[in-house]
Amino acid sequence: xxxxxxxxxxxxxxxxxxxxEVLSGMGHDVCAxxxxxxxxxxxxxxxxxxxxxxxxxxxxGSGVSAVDEILRTRFVPHVFVSGDISTVRELRPAAVVIQKxxxxxxxxxxxxxxxxxxxxx
Numbered sequence: 001x002x003x004x005x006x007x008x009x010x011x012x013x014x015x016x017x018x019x020x021e022v023l024s025g026m027g028h029d030v031c032a033x034x035x036x037x038x039x040x041x042x043x044x045x046x047x048x049x050x051x052x053x054x055x056x057x058x059x060x061g062s063g064v065s066a067v068d069e070i071l072r073t074r075f076v077p078h079v080f081v082s083g084d085i086s087t088v089r090e091l092r093p094a095a096v097v098i099q100k101x102x103x104x105x106x107x108x109x110x111x112x113x114x115x116x117x118x119x120x121x
Contacts, residue, residue: 008050037061
């Protein structure tokens with residue numbers, strides 16, 4: 001997979017730091033690391049990512065709602081991450097989602113699936 005500009009939305013500081021390290025180690029550029037729904041929407045406008053890794057449950061807002069808002073402007077491939085993927089599966093059956101904890105290989109595969117996903121019509 002070619003290097004991507006990634007927006008990372010994660011409200012747990014330690015997980016965000018680890019994910020940023022993993023993504024950078026995979027050769028990607030993490031253009032922003034944010035923790036809230038509002039910050040995610042602003043960062044998507046500011047840094048124009050071509051992939052988003054988004055925690056479903058945020059301390060302030062929802063990762064799903066943030067993605068919905070961002071997708072109103074333009075399509076950005078995205079991977080949802082969650083400790084409980086059942087809620088996302090109910091809301092977005094076609095979403096690319098992986099359950100925490102996950103391995104780097106799981107993340108890489110999910111990103112590959114998201115990169116090839118077509119925008120919802």
